[in-house]
Amino acid sequence: MLDMGPYYITNLINLVGPVKRVAALAGTGRKERVINSQPSNPRNGEKLKVKTPTTYHALLEFAQGACITVSLSWDVWAHKHQNMELYGVTGAMYVPDPNFFGGDVMVAGSDQKVEAMAAWDHPFGKANWGPGNRLTDPIWANYRCAGLADMADAIIRKRLPRCDISMVAHVVEVMTAVMEAGVARKFVTLKSTCKRPAPLGPDEARALMK
Amino acid sequence: MSKTLGVGIIGAGNISWAYLKLAPLFNNIEVKAVADIDMDVAKSRAAEFGVKAQTVNELLNNGDIDIVVNLTVPAVHYKVSKQILDAGKHVYSEKPLTLSYKDALALQKYAAKKKLRVGAAPDTFLGARTSSRGKRSTMARSARSSPAPATSWGREWRCGIPIRTSSSCRAAARCSTWGLTTSPISSTSWGR
Numbered sequence: 001m002l003d004m005g006p007y008y009i010t011n012l013i014n015l016v017g018p019v020k021r022v023a024a025l026a027g028t029g030r031k032e033r034v035i036n037s038q039p040s041n042p043r044n045g046e047k048l049k050v051k052t053p054t055t056y057h058a059l060l061e062f063a064q065g066a067c068i069t070v071s072l073s074w075d076v077w078a079h080k081h082q083n084m085e086l087y088g089v090t091g092a093m094y095v096p097d098p099n100f101f102g103g104d105v106m107v108a109g110s111d112q113k114v115e116a117m118a119a120w121d122h123p124f125g126k127a128n129w130g131p132g133n134r135l136t137d138p139i140w141a142n143y144r145c146a147g148l149a150d151m152a153d154a155i156i157r158k159r160l161p162r163c164d165i166s167m168v169a170h171v172v173e174v175m176t177a178v179m180e181a182g183v184a185r186k187f188v189t190l191k192s193t194c195k196r197p198a199p200l201g202p203d204e205a206r207a208l209m210k
Numbered sequence: 211m212s213k214t215l216g217v218g219i220i221g222a223g224n225i226s227w228a229y230l231k232l233a234p235l236f237n238n239i240e241v242k243a244v245a246d247i248d249m250d251v252a253k254s255r256a257a258e259f260g261v262k263a264q265t266v267n268e269l270l271n272n273g274d275i276d277i278v279v280n281l282t283v284p285a286v287h288y289k290v291s292k293q294i295l296d297a298g299k300h301v302y303s304e305k306p307l308t309l310s311y312k313d314a315l316a317l318q319k320y321a322a323k324k325k326l327r328v329g330a331a332p333d334t335f336l337g338a339r340t341s342s343r344g345k346r347s348t349m350a351r352s353a354r355s356s357p358a359p360a361t362s363w364g365r366e367w368r369c370g371i372p373i374r375t376s377s378s379c380r381a382a383a384r385c386s387t388w389g390l391t392t393s394p395i396s397s398t399s400w401g402r
Contacts, residue, residue, distance in 0.1 A: 002284065006305035007332050008362050014335040070362045084362045101337030125338030133227060144228050147333025148302045149236035152215040152277060155300060155327055156238065162336060165321060165328040168307045169314035176311050192311070200336045210237045 001056055001072050004099075005175045008070060011084065011098040012060070013167065016068070018193040019174045021061040026053035026182025029075025058178045063193060070178070102127060102141025122202040123209055149208045150200065162197040170194040214240050216274040218299075220266055220290060221281030222246035222255035225304060229279060230259040239277070245269040270297035277302055277327075288313040295324050303330040 013019065028050055035046045054074040061067050068086075084095035091110065096103025101124040104116040119125060128135065129142035147163035154161035170192045177188040217239050219226055226244065233241050243262040246252035256263035264272065270293065278294040280287060280303040288308045291301045301321070307330040308314045321328045 002306045002309065007334060010332050011335045012362060068362060098332070098334055101334055103337075120338060122338035124336065133231075135231075141337060142228065143232060143235065143337070144331070144333065145232045145236055145239065146336045147329060147331060148217070148229075148233070148277065148279065149239050150333070150336065151300070151302055151327060151329040152217075152236075152238045155215065155276070156213050161327060161329045163302075163329040163331070163333050165307065165314070165318045165330065168328075168330040169311065169318050172307050172314040173311040175306065176309075192315075197335070202338075205336070208236050208238065210235060 001053075001175050001179055005072055005178075006171060007098040008072065008084070009171050009174050010167075011095070012062075012068060012070070013171060013174075013194065014197055015086065015095070016062050016064065016066050017196050018063045018170055019060050019190055020063045020193075021187055021189050022058055022174065022177045022181050023187045024056050024058035024178045024182035025185060026057075026179065027055045027075075028053050029055055029073070053179070053182060056178055056182045058182065060174070060178075100129075100140045101125070101143045101146070120202055123205045124200075146200070146205070146208070153208060160198075162200060164197075167194040167197055214238050215276040216240055216242045216272075217277050217279060218242055218264075218269045218272060218275040219244045219279045219281055220246070220269060220294075221283075221304075222248075222251045223281060226255055226281050227258075229281065230255070230261070242274045243269050243272055266293075270294065270299070276300060280304060284309060288317060291317055291328065292320065295320055295326055295328070298324070298326070300327040301329070303328070305331045 009019075031050055033048050033050055035041060035043050035048065038044065055076075056070075056072050058070045058072075059067065060070055082094045083097045086093045086095065092108045092114075094106040094108075094114070096105065104119070106114050106116050108114045124143045124146060125141055127138040127141050129140045130137045131139070147161070151161035151163060154164075160166070170190075173190055173192045177190055181188040215238060217233065219229060219241060222244050223246075230241060230244070233239055241259070241261050243264045244252050244256040244259075245264050245266045245268070246255070247266070249263065249265065252263040269275065269278065277300040278297075280290050280294065280301060282290045282304075284306055287303055287306065291303050291307075294301045295317075301317075307328075308317060317328055
């Protein structure tokens with residue numbers, strides 16, 4: 001939740017706005033885990049006892065009325081769901097992996113045909129990042145530091161940064177409320193709220209870049 | 211010519227590579243120095259990108275630095291971010307900002323008092339597909355205006371652990387990209 005959750009929760013708040021209330025069920029899929037992220041880690045192969053939930057099934061009720069199911073798990077080897085799907089009155093929208101900056105947004109209307117939306121000419125959409133931190137054969141768009149550069153611009157121009165703590169504190173409350181709700185198996189009403197961050201259009205993004 | 215702010219990085223683990231590699235794409239930030247509780251790690255990362263390696267205290271007192279990027283392990287995010295504010299510098303933290311809402315709120319209030327900015331990752335929502343004005347509004351309009359359902363599925367399978375953690379908590383620790391946040395934190399260390 002605290003590792004991958006920020007990508008998903010922040011993206012949902014960016015799209016839908018602040019969260020009002022959450023409910024969740026938490027579970028632990030394995031009693032033990034083996035450290036395996038990097039073979040070069042001196043502790044690679046070591047076993048760890050799991051002392052925290054590793055799966056959360058959550059319901060997020062947004063201030064504007066939307067009700068969104070969020071599942072975050074460390075117990076799933078693979079799934080065939082989209083990373084994020086939004087179902088509206090006039091259609092459905094499939095949002096790409098919130099861990100990266102690019103990817104196709106797919107939409108379906110009342111005809112139920114799923115099609116890619118025409119991509120914007122946005123500098124952060126260009127693939128520049130390959131597996132294993134290689135810059136050759138890029139398959140993902142990775143523009144980490146965009147939030148930092150936006151904050152630098154905000155400091156210079158005395159405006160609110162898009163990744164400002166006023167939003168991030170709300171993200172932290174949503175995540176920890178889901179964790180609390182999941183363990184206690186209850187609804188939790190949030191104390192905080194936030195504004196949706198201003199969009200960063202292609203021209204605004206270009207203005208931050210060399 | 212736009213103004214450039216000096217950036218210092220605390221925590222020379224995995225993700226510092228991405229920050230150092232990608233920062234030069236932007237015209238208003240310049241990484242001046244890297245610090246880590248392990249000076250050798252700071253030195254080798256700094257040498258790779260031609261920036262200065264400093265101790266945490268040197269970096270916090272470096273007059274060329276306006277914003278400090280906190281890339282330490284999540285367990286010390288709050289502590290290190292507060293130290294950065296104490297040094298009179300703006301904070302940009304890796305996710306999660308803090309492990310509790312209480313700490314997030316305390317940091318927010320402290321930054322306001324000090325008239326400094328705190329920002330945090332992820333910034334991926336600023337990407338091409340969800341931040342663009344037209345696209346985002348089309349996308350979110352109907353979901354926002356009705357209680358229609360939506361789903362979001364996240365999953366992770368890698369198990370990582372910080373190679374080195376801070377014993378005194380005074381300084382920063384290295385952070386393995388997929389570290390600490392999931393299993394080694396006891397159920398009592400997070401909360402609202």
